[in-house]
Amino acid sequence: MEKKYLIFMGFLGVSVVFLAASITLPPISFLLIAKFVLLLLALLMDILAIMTRYYTPFLIPMMRQRSKRVVLSDENAYWLSTAQDSILRKSGEDFIATIYISIPLYRSATEMSDDEKIDFATQVSRLVSLSKDPARFTTQLYTMDKDVYIMQLREKINELENDEVKASQDGTDPKMVERLRGELSMWRNILDSITSIQSLELLTYAGVSASGTKEYEAVSIAQQKATELMSGIGAVLGVTPSIITGNDLLKFIEPEFLIPYSTVSESLTKGAGEQTGE
Amino acid sequence: MDEETIMYLAFTALITLIAIEGAGSFGKGLASSAVILLSLLTLGFLLLFTFADFVVFPLFTTLLGVSFQPVANYYIVKKQNAVVKNVNGIFYSTGYISANLFAYTFKEERVEESVEDQLRQAPEKWERAIANIHFPFKYHVVSSGMDVQKVRDELEGKRGYQEFQLSRALQSQGTNDVTITNIQRNINMIQAKIDRISQGEKPVATLMYVETTAVGISEKASLDALDAQVKQLQVALSALDVDLTRIEGRELYSLFMYSFMLPTTFEDVAAQFSQQG
Numbered sequence: 081m082e083k084k085y086l087i088f089m090g091f092l093g094v095s096v097v098f099l100a101a102s103i104t105l106p107p108i109s110f111l112l113i114a115k116f117v118l119l120l121l122a123l124l125m126d127i128l129a130i131m132t133r134y135y136t137p138f139l140i141p142m143m144r145q146r147s148k149r150v151v152l153s154d155e156n157a158y159w160l161s162t163a164q165d166s167i168l169r170k171s172g173e174d175f176i177a178t179i180y181i182s183i184p185l186y187r188s189a190t191e192m193s194d195d196e197k198i199d200f201a202t203q204v205s206r207l208v209s210l211s212k213d214p215a216r217f218t219t220q221l222y223t224m225d226k227d228v229y230i231m232q233l234r235e236k237i238n239e240l241e242n243d244e245v246k247a248s249q250d251g252t253d254p255k256m257v258e259r260l261r262g263e264l265s266m267w268r269n270i271l272d273s274i275t276s277i278q279s280l281e282l283l284t285y286a287g288v289s290a291s292g293t294k295e296y297e298a299v300s301i302a303q304q305k306a307t308e309l310m311s312g313i314g315a316v317l318g319v320t321p322s323i324i325t326g327n328d329l330l331k332f333i334e335p336e337f338l339i340p341y342s343t344v345s346e347s348l349t350k351g352a353g354e355q356t357g358e
Numbered sequence: 359m360d361e362e363t364i365m366y367l368a369f370t371a372l373i374t375l376i377a378i379e380g381a382g383s384f385g386k387g388l389a390s391s392a393v394i395l396l397s398l399l400t401l402g403f404l405l406l407f408t409f410a411d412f413v414v415f416p417l418f419t420t421l422l423g424v425s426f427q428p429v430a431n432y433y434i435v436k437k438q439n440a441v442v443k444n445v446n447g448i449f450y451s452t453g454y455i456s457a458n459l460f461a462y463t464f465k466e467e468r469v470e471e472s473v474e475d476q477l478r479q480a481p482e483k484w485e486r487a488i489a490n491i492h493f494p495f496k497y498h499v500v501s502s503g504m505d506v507q508k509v510r511d512e513l514e515g516k517r518g519y520q521e522f523q524l525s526r527a528l529q530s531q532g533t534n535d536v537t538i539t540n541i542q543r544n545i546n547m548i549q550a551k552i553d554r555i556s557q558g559e560k561p562v563a564t565l566m567y568v569e570t571t572a573v574g575i576s577e578k579a580s581l582d583a584l585d586a587q588v589k590q591l592q593v594a595l596s597a598l599d600v601d602l603t604r605i606e607g608r609e610l611y612s613l614f615m616y617s618f619m620l621p622t623t624f625e626d627v628a629a630q631f632s633q634q635g
Contacts, residue, residue: 088366095373103380107389115384119377119393123400126373130404133366134411134608138426149433150426157429158618169619176619189481201477209562212503214621220496221488280492289620333617335443335450335571338494344448344573 084136088129095125158333161299164326167333168298174291177298179306180324180332183217183284183313203316210312213305216287222331224279225340233271240264278344285324285332286313367408374401412607428611429618435577439606440584441614442577449580453588454605454613455568457497457595483597490594493587495570500616502563502624509561510552517548565627567605567613568595 102118105111131139141150158167158178166177189197208217244260247253288305292298303323310321330337374397381393407414416438419425426434432443435451443450524541527533555561570587574580592602605613621627 088369092369092373099373099377099380103376103383105383107383107385112384112389116389116392119396122373122377123396126370126400127403127407129373130366130370130407131415133363133408135415137611138415138608142424148423148425150424152426152428154427154430157432167618171619176622178619189485192481194478197479197481198474198477201480204480208499208501208564209503209560211501212560214500214502214624214627216616216620217499217501218496220494221491222494278492280494282488287620289622291622335452335573336445336448338571339450339573341445341448 084132087136087140088132091125091129091132095122095129098122098125160326160329161295163299164329165323166299166302167329168295171291174293175295175298176289176291177295177302178287178289179302180329181286181288181306181310181313181321182324183286183317183321184319185284185317206316207313210316211288211305211309213288213290215305215309218285218287218332220283220285220332220338221280222283223339223344224281225337226274226279227340230271230274233267233274237264237267237271240267283331286321287332363408367404370404371401374398374404412605412609415607426611428614432614434611434614435581437606438610439604440581441610442580444577447575449574449577450571451574451577451580451584452569452571452614453584454610455570455588455591456566456603456605457568457598457600458564458566487594487597491591493570493572493590495568495587495591498567498569498616500565500567500620500627502621502627504561504563504624506555506561510555513548513552513555517545517552520545520548563624563627566600568602569613 098118099122102115102122105115105118107115128139137152138150141152145151155170158169160166161168161177166179169176169178187200189200192200240260240263244257244264247257247260286309288302288309290298290301290305292301306323310323313319313321324332377397377400378394381390381397384390384393403414416436419436419438423436425436428434428441432441434441440451440453442452520541524538524545527538527541551561568591570584570591572580572583572587574583588604595602
């Protein structure tokens with residue numbers, strides 16, 4: 081029997097016991113309070129019993145930990161497989177491997193005729209019904225990663241600032257100082273314009289999971305499912321899908337890769353500065 | 359309502375009914391009235407929880423001020439409507455919206471309307487909606503193939519029931535034309551589905567939702583930005599004629615976990631989503 085049913089029966093049983101005790105106690109004045117306390121406990125247990133329908137994973141840790149931050153799991157959400165083509169997670173005794181497939185779809189409705197639009201919508205419908213096992217198809221709009229470029233700009237600005245300070249202290253070549261200041265101003269303007277606008281990219285991908293008692297078993301079944309799905313996607317859309325590997329996977333999983341740190345930190349700092357009137 | 363929900367409700371409601379029955383043991387007057395009132399309130403709560411647990415549970419956690427950590431580095435806020443991650447002092451809040459596009463584009467139920475028109479408009483509407491969104495978001499479609507025979511049997515059962523309703527409506531004199539038209543339309547819809555399965559189309563169950571992430575220098579800033587993004591998405595995607603409801607409670611937890619592992623069977627999907635999705 082499933083654990084949640086046992087917990088449900090446990091709460092219900094305790095509720096019945098409290099209720100029976102509450103009803104059987106004689107209604108003498110000094111026992112009346114005890115009767116009411118037992119009744120309240122019975123009703124509380126009854127409420128907890130129905131809550132186990134969906135909330136067993138939340139209720140039990142809540143009762144055990146009795147803290148404002150209830151830890152359901154303090155383990156990492158996933159780890160990369162050795163082949164770096166899937167992410168793995170443990171669920172009970174089993175391992176679940178998930179593979180992400182990139183679908184290179186670069187068509188726009190603006191350049192389609194009416195017939196092509198109908199064909200495209202029909203293809204998408206067919207795409208969704210490709211897999212017998214659950215599969216997830218996603219279109220993702222995300223912030224373009226300009227972290228490397230921004231870092232290069234910042235390094236360049238730091239370098240020029242140092243040069244400018246040195247040249248000013250020397251005082252031998254005023255034209256050189258002017259030139260450095262001009263160049264510094266140019267790079268600062270570039271950095272400002274780069275960080276003031278968020279550039280977005282659109283990407284389509286699919287995901288499929290498989291479970292197994294061993295890591296390699298889960299990965300192998302997931303790979304098999306992914307291969308089947310990829311051939312279906314290729315046939316329906318006429319594109320060449322590919323399995324996403326390594327750090328590229330993080331773009332679909334971790335929010336800081338969806339909105340890269342350096343790309344947003346500058347605009348956030350500016351936004352906060354504007355709010356405080358600095 | 360599925361059998362499991364009925365079982366949970368029946369057993370727990372029985373306790374409150376026994377309590378009402380036993381109210382007499384508390385003596386007459388105010389005490390027994392208080393027992394009946396408490397039992398009725400509990401019964402009301404049980405019904406509310408059965409049909410709208412996504413309202414009750416967030417209320418419960420908000421009152422207690424409890425937040426959950428589903429996995430390392432993430433936590434679900436006490437309102438149960440966002441998952442937050444703190445990366446070097448930058449807060450990333452993620453929220454979810456149900457967006458079931460199925461009836462609109464994929465599952466042609468309105469047999470009397472032009473399929474071609476809908477299909478032609480779908481890509482344009484989608485692009486127009488996306489053009490108005492200037493922040494990261496994901497549109498997910500989780501699909502799963504269903505057992506053809508089982509679905510066919512279910513549809514035939516539903517058609518039989520509708521036909522029975524129609525014959526009863528035609529026999530009784532007080533039935534108005536609107537009711538008869540509605541029943542006939544339902545029969546047409548079911549028949550259209552049966553025909554499509556007969557023609558070899560695979561029945562598919564889908565779950566569609568939108569995920570968006572907002573960023574801020576504090577938890578509050580990121581949550582405020584997330585609220586604004588969710589509202590903007592609801593406006594932008596409303597052109598697609600979809601029901602856009604913000605996900606709260608246990609379904610948020612399930613959708614969040616989908617980032618790390620997808621369901622492997624149709625039953626897994628069906629068991630987790632019954633109300634909001």
